[in-house]
Amino acid sequence: MSAQFDQVSVVKKSNVYFDGKCVSHNIIFADGSKKSVGVIFPSTLKFNTGAPEIMEVVSGVCKVRLAGEEEWKTYAAGDQFSIVGDSSFDIETVETLDYVCSFG
């Protein structure tokens, strides 16, 4: 996994979720596809998806439980997990998590 995205556009205004527990900036690629680079601070949060998402862990560790599943799975730097559209997932972090989220 490279450390950066090249030749992209970055939206200056951030997205803030859960009172600042999650902060991200949107990135737009030349082909129009979108990702966000973000941070989740130690917490347990439930995210809802509209479009399907792929979450890649850049640094840190998280436990994730997808909607309808019992099991929590652990993901660390370099790992990724997918969430279907119109669904949700629970995520638990005990340290700062850096992530990239891909949409669509």
Place this chain on the structure above:
Amino acid sequence: MSAQFDQVSVVKKSNVYFDGKCVSHNIIFADGSKKSVGVIFPSTLKFNTGAPEIMEVVSGVCKVRLAGEEEWKTYAAGDQFSIVGDSSFDIETVETLDYVCSFG
């Protein structure tokens, strides 16, 4: 002020300062110059500069006092202020502040 930067590189891993009160992502331009897009949550913080910096307010409002000055000045969306190198500034925010910081 445009809403985004185009044709740039974005570093995936964030910079976290002051226990998450400030979060930013680094951006690198084709000419090698660097900026960061960031957020400051409600707080009063002191930032130290190495290189000179220009801070542009993207959204929100802040009060700033440069090192050696008595007066606090207010900056809102579209405003910017400059800080010399090897100096510091105090910044007070009462709502979420989105900013762009330019270095060099």
